[in-house]
Amino acid sequence: MNHDRFEASYLIETPLDPARVAEIMAGEQSSGTFTRVAGETDELRNRTRAVVTQVEEFAPAATPSLPNAWLARKGVSGPYRRAQVSISFPVSNVGANLATLASIVAGNLFDLGETTGLRLDSIRLPESYRRRFALPAQGIAGTRRLTGVDAGPLVGSIIKPNVGLSPDETAELVSKLCAAGLDFIKDDEISANPDHAPLAERIPAVMAAVRRHADRTGKQVMIAFNITDETDAMRRHADLVAREGGTCVMASLNWCGFSGIETLRRSTDLVLHGHRNGYGAVSRHPWLGISFQAYQTLWRLAGVDHMHVHGVQGKFAQEDEEVVSSARDCVTPLTEDLDDRVLPAFSSGQWAGTAQPTWDAIGHADLLFMAGGGILAHPGGPAAGVASIRQAWAAVAAGVSLSEAAQRQPELKQALDTFGAKLC
Template sequence: MRSDRFEATYLIETPLDPAKVAEVMAGEQSCGTFTRVHGETDDLRARARAVVERVEELEPAASPSLPNSWLERQKRPGPWRRARVTISFPTGNVGANLPTLAATVAGNLFDLGEVTGLRLDSVRLPAAYRKQFDAPRHGVAGTRRLTGVEHGALVGSIIKPNLGLSAEETGELVGTLCAAGLDFIKDDEICADPVHAPLAERVPAVMDRVRRHQDRTGKHVMVAFNISDETDAMRRHADLVEREGGSCVMVSLNWCGFSAVQTLRRHSGLALHGHRNGFGALSRHPSLGIGFDAYQTLWRLAGVDHMHVHGLQGKFAQPDAEVIDGATSCLAPLAEGCDDAVMPAFSSGQWAGTVPVTWDAVGTDDLLFMSGGGIMAHPDGPAAGVTSIRQAWAAVREGVALPDAAATRPELKRALEFFGAGK
């Protein structure tokens, strides 16, 4: 890859020649449009036009993935050809402007009349260009330092009930979870600044319990307070968390936007926990939207420290392969020589029994392993739930099957009996 260009790779579907469609895409997202226009000189095109680098034709589709009035007006039938297309763009077209970078690699492409399917799969940046954007302030190593967890997966949970608890009730629950032995606790994405537990009251109540626990044990439990809001409010809430001795805030990335998250990153030294809620609307159709590899690349340029990837054998719709690819992408550098890995956060239906598939899939414990029901619903209580997960991680690292490990680990045995019934 040239140092003055970045690349984006797409999956396209079209009844037209994919190579010609790729040229339309390149023109549309750089200096041109569907035809050459006045002022678009050869010199300008050499400096500013996107270039089609590769077109790899794939197996055709049996029918169009999406409706398309433009093609219908032209009475264009199939076959519906599919191809993987890579286009490079001059970095000078964008500069260090994340919203415009996103508009360049995605933007109007999804509306093109030439396609019946288009999905942004990946974005690749040269190292010098990547370094013009924000990097994680903490990432994997910093999160370990803040929590004091030098080795092993960080075990976390989500505050449940996710809505309805008062500030004081939330504080009491956090105290219980700290005593249970957690490394990490997070708000739910739909609980930010509710009337019954405003952050102005909830943050002091929660951090009072975190500080008490730290005084007793020396252990700082990281709490990701959901401060998703308009930009000025997020800055005020982050300041409150810092004043109270907190170490992390959570943001609903899709609804706050790139600019707000960049502003928050530059304003605060707290760890930024990136929650991807709503990502399914962008990604669930295989021929439309944005794949997680491209998605996590863009958000890492905003400086987040953690990224949600969902969980293996979890409660959501995506296949395990996507979860694995997502975690692998988060832990890989965005460009050669860049130390900018972010910590993948596994959640959704996770418990001791999903630890082996997680370990087998990613081969590392540089991750947040978050369990709600798998901890809070353990028949012997939350502390036993946390212990069962830690016992499962110890077993997989030792190469011991969970049923064998459970013979001498009662908390794990109870978890397998309780949660594993019928599985």
């Protein structure tokens, strides 16, 4: 890839010529128009103009994916041609400015009158440009070092109930979860700094429980405190976590915004657990929004260490294929010569039985595997729930079926019997 240009690819749907629409897109996001205007010299155009590098057309659709008043006013109808187009942009148009980068590869494109569907599919960056943005402060290797988990998945859970617990009640639950053998415990995304459990009180109470567990066992459990807030408050909360000996904070990426996360990243070397809640609003329609490859690329430039990908056979709307593809994106370096991989965080409906399809799909264990009910609702208690998950992952890594492993491991057998696995 040319070191002074980056590239984005899109899926587009239009009743017009896709090649012409791609040129309009390139103009809209660089020179401002697809036709030459006064003052637009050849030198300026050559230096700043986005360039269409590829147009690959697919089978058309008979009906539009999205309504379009602009086309309706012009009396333009189908068939609606579909294509993947790639556009190359000059790095110098942006600089190391993440919010502006996002506005260039996306921005007004979603509102173009010429399209009845448009989706940002992927972003590719030259290494020299990637280096101008933040890298993960800890990433996969740092997370393993801080938790003492050298191999296999990190096993985690979520504080339940999501809201309502006092600081002391939260600390008591965390103490029980630590004793159950977890590597990682996180706040729910809807519980950040509530009146009933303010972070100023909850962080010291929880970390006291974590330190007591570490003193007894030598195991330092990673707690992802949800510090989602305005920027100054997030920095204060992160500082408190660090002072109390914590190693991780969590933020709801979509609602904090690029600038908030970038500022937080610059102010702390704690693990930054990126929660993607709200991503479905920009991803669930196949011909609108942003695909995960492009989405996680932008957030990795902000310096996150973990990214949520949902879970295989989980409770949300995403197909397993999308979950798996998202996890692969997280562990794929954005450029060849930099290790900027982030830890994919699996959650939503996960339990011992989903270890097998997850392993089959991705073939590695560089991941965070979080279970709520799969641990807390295990009939043998939380410790048995954690044990069942570890047993399941050990079995699949060894090429042993879960049903066979369960014959020798009662915690796994209880999980399979209770949660209804039908695996061989």
